[in-house]
Amino acid sequence: MTVRPATGTLRSEAAFERAKLVTPGGVNSPVRAFRSVGGTPRFIASSSGAYLYDVDGNELVDLVCSWGPMLLGHAHPDVIGAVADAAARGTSYGAPTLAEVDLAAEIIDRMPVEQVRLVNSGTEATMSVLRLARGVTGRDKIIKFAGCYHGHVDALLAAAGSGVATLSIPGTPGVTDATIADTIVVGYNDRDAVRDAFTSFGDEIAAVITEAAPGNMGVIPPGTEDGIGFNAFLVGIAHDHGALLISDEVMTGFRVSRSGQFGLDGVRPDLMTFGKVMGGGFPAAAFGGRADLMQNLAPVGTVYQAGTLSGNPLATTAGLVTLRLATQEVYEQIDRTAAQLRAEVRAALAAAGVPHVIQNAGNLFSVFFVAEGVTAVPDYATATQQSTAAYAAFFHSMLRSGVYLPPSAYEAWFLSAAHDDRAVNRIVDALPAAAAAASASG
Ligand SMILES: Cc1ncc(COP(=O)(O)O)c(C=O)c1O
Known part of the structure; x- marks a missing residue:
């Protein structure tokens, strides 16, 4: 795995300060502002395949995919x-x-x-x-x-x-x-x-x-x-x-x-x-x-x-x-990647002793950091019981390892056909530390 060395977030921070002066909360759609996970949103300079490149020079494996549209990956x-x-x-x-x-x-x-x-x-x-x-x-x-x-x-x-x-x-x-x-x-x-x-x-x-x-x-x-x-x-x-x-x-x-x-x-x-x-x-x-x-x-x-x-x-x-x-092969490939990631996330959280529920609709999935003993999240009332603090800790650990998750516990994770072994390996390698961070959060 080659992770491009992180160069910090100074440019994103400066851009965010400037953005907040000219638009409410510094963003054009609220969830982008990182409010529920804390910290500074990354300002994106470009994208390619499974990756986003922020203005600070970081390469991030993207699990947001523009909140869904980029099924084939970025800049196909x-x-x-x-x-x-x-x-x-x-x-x-x-x-x-x-x-x-x-x-x-x-x-x-x-x-x-x-x-x-x-x-x-x-x-x-x-x-x-x-x-x-x-x-x-x-x-x-x-x-x-x-x-x-x-x-x-x-x-x-x-x-x-x-x-x-x-x-x-x-x-x-x-x-x-x-x-x-x-x-x-x-x-x-x-x-x-x-x-x-x-x-x-x-x-x-x-x-x-x-x-x-x-x-x-x-x-x-x-x-x-x-x-x-x-x-x-x-x-x-x-x-x-x-x-x-x-x-x-x-x-x-x-x-x-x-x-x-x-x-x-x-x-x-x-x-x-x-x-x-x-x-x-x-x-x-x-x-x-x-x-x-x-x-x-x-x-x-x-x-x-x-x-x-x-x-x-x-x-x-x-x-x-x-x-x-978007052929049948594309969907089958994304389904396989999603199944692999669900299994890897489950294994990492279990190893760290973090109670969780992973739910999916086809290749769309998300992780709920639930209380011990909760085995399913059938509705919104149950979803609101999850630990957003655990998610925030998990999210920031993944981000430090070069993986961009949705900046909210209430959002799905999105994959693309461009998420190949290199991208998946980066995610898998990042999971143990993120699971430990989630465990330590509560
Ligand atoms: C199920 C669903 N319906 C409608 C919308 C609204 O779409 P847009 O953000 O393009 O207005 C969204 C956006 O996330 C959505 O997930």
């Missing part, structure tokens, strides 16, 4: 080449392009959707899909699950995961009571709570929205009861009451299999949202579903939705090349 030459070609032809036209149609067709080929509309972010996708669900059902209420994060849509920030969980923000000032009055929040995997909500508000509920497999409160796979998976239960109960199931595959889509979580559990929702991998590292996302529902969107129908940069030619090019390169 085919993606960069295609984007450079596209950029030379112009960066935005405000008129239809062939690449948009090709990307939509690729998504439809992989996912149980008949039509899609391209947007710029996962947030925009979930915001738009809620409007559509409400528009077609004529109902206002939605059910969401505590700890699921669907972007910073006002109605969906109630008991949200990701940065909201990381920063322990109970609710968000600026979101009106009226906006969240129609949001019913229930515990993930809690079937009785879902039944109760439908019993109380059945004919007012437009949709249930769920992460296909939650990854924003740590990874919490949908549970199975009497042979029926949670997603299958949700689609059944929603349809019994004339409501829709919206499956948010922004994180899992095109990542946990070529067809996302749908590829693992086969549950067909009415509407879906996508993002991250399908943009190949550019701002692109989508929502889609049954044609009879999607046909309610303007200009065919009356539910309005639009975007100046939607279907941007650089983003659609990057997404299309990424998806076309």
Whole structure:
């Protein structure tokens, strides 16, 4: 293993001080600020394959992968080449392009959707899909699950995961009571709570929205009861009451299999949202579903939705090349790497006597530093019991060894096809010290 000698963090520290003067918290998305693990975020200068290079000259094995998009690794030459070609032809036209149609067709080929509309972010996708669900059902209420994060849509920030969980923000000032009055929040995997909500508000509920497999409160796979998976239960109960199931595959889509979580559990929702991998590292996302529902969107129908940069030619090019390169072999390779890492992390933590639970949805996984005796984390309430101090100690030890983990205990670890033996060996070598640090933290 060759670890490039660390040159410290002075440049990142100076950049962070400067950044804090010009933008709140010095970052453009809260979790990047390292608040829950402490210390200074690394400012990144460049990336390649499995590695990030910070402005201080450190080489870091990246287990964040831009929070999911970089399935093929950073700066994949085919993606960069295609984007450079596209950029030379112009960066935005405000008129239809062939690449948009090709990307939509690729998504439809992989996912149980008949039509899609391209947007710029996962947030925009979930915001738009809620409007559509409400528009077609004529109902206002939605059910969401505590700890699921669907972007910073006002109605969906109630008991949200990701940065909201990381920063322990109970609710968000600026979101009106009226906006969240129609949001019913229930515990993930809690079937009785879902039944109760439908019993109380059945004919007012437009949709249930769920992460296909939650990854924003740590990874919490949908549970199975009497042979029926949670997603299958949700689609059944929603349809019994004339409501829709919206499956948010922004994180899992095109990542946990070529067809996302749908590829693992086969549950067909009415509407879906996508993002991250399908943009190949550019701002692109989508929502889609049954044609009879999607046909309610303007200009065919009356539910309005639009975007100046939607279907941007650089983003659609990057997404299309990424998806076309994301073959079955790529998924199998990432699955193998993920399984190996889960086993290595488990062994290192066990050797250091650190109580933990590792959960996964396909190749997406995370580690919970739980209390002794806890064997599973089925919901957000349990996730919040984990030791974030242990995670912080573990995180910083890994960082000192040249491994960049998500700077929050509530986030999934993301791998790419570029995580080869060299990268994996660096991670494995770093684990004993990190496990010892976690052990010493509490
Ligand atoms: C499941 C899920 N939905 C929606 C979003 C929001 O996507 P974006 O950050 O692109 O707005 C995220 C972001 O992490 C996500 O994980």
